[in-house]
Amino acid sequence: MQRFGLHLSELRRSRGISQEGLALDSGLARSYLGGVERGQRNIALVNICRLAQALDVPPSRLLEFDVSRPTPKSRAKRK
Amino acid sequence: MQRFGLHLSELRRSRGISQEGLALDSGLARSYLGGVERGQRNIALVNICRLAQALDVPPSRLLEFDVSRPTPKSRAKRK
Numbered sequence: 001m002q003r004f005g006l007h008l009s010e011l012r013r014s015r016g017i018s019q020e021g022l023a024l025d026s027g028l029a030r031s032y033l034g035g036v037e038r039g040q041r042n043i044a045l046v047n048i049c050r051l052a053q054a055l056d057v058p059p060s061r062l063l064e065f066d067v068s069r070p071t072p073k074s075r076a077k078r079k
Numbered sequence: 080m081q082r083f084g085l086h087l088s089e090l091r092r093s094r095g096i097s098q099e100g101l102a103l104d105s106g107l108a109r110s111y112l113g114g115v116e117r118g119q120r121n122i123a124l125v126n127i128c129r130l131a132q133a134l135d136v137p138p139s140r141l142l143e144f145d146v147s148r149p150t151p152k153s154r155a156k157r158k
Contacts, residue, residue: 004124042123045083048142060142063127 002039007065009037011055025054081118086144088116090134104133 012022019037023030027050035041043051052059091101098116102109106129114120122130131138 001124042125044121044123045080045127046121048124058143060139063139063142064137 001042003065004043004063005037005039008051008062011057011062012037015055017055022051022054026050080121082144083122083142084116084118087130087141090136090141091116094134096134101130101133105129 012019017025019033020030022028023033026033026047028047032041036043036047048062049059052062055062088098091098096104098112099109101107102112105112105126107126111120115122115126127141128138131141134141
């Protein structure tokens, strides 16, 4: 979930969209979106598709995260 | 959700895997998987990733469904 959150926030930022803006465009609560980006929410398919539509990308694009990429937690453990 | 379900069952069949087999490999209940394939379940990210792992495809592959594809319901309405 963390990798999805990291990937989502990178996609959002690369388009110069604020969290508030994406929340508004996708119809999701800003606080919920924050939790998704922090990897704390197990987001469901319908909301993944809403975010994809708001970012104007195909839904699959949101899941193109590197499954082997270290996450902040796994990096912290290795210190 | 219906498009995801149709796409998932096509992916599963193309690999010659039964619903029982995919349920076993992914750790999901067979009845839940049946509901996902019928488009009746709003599957969450963690379970999407479990199915992708069981099918040995990247998670994004499961969301590469054609968002404009007519679904059985939309076809029925047009008759």
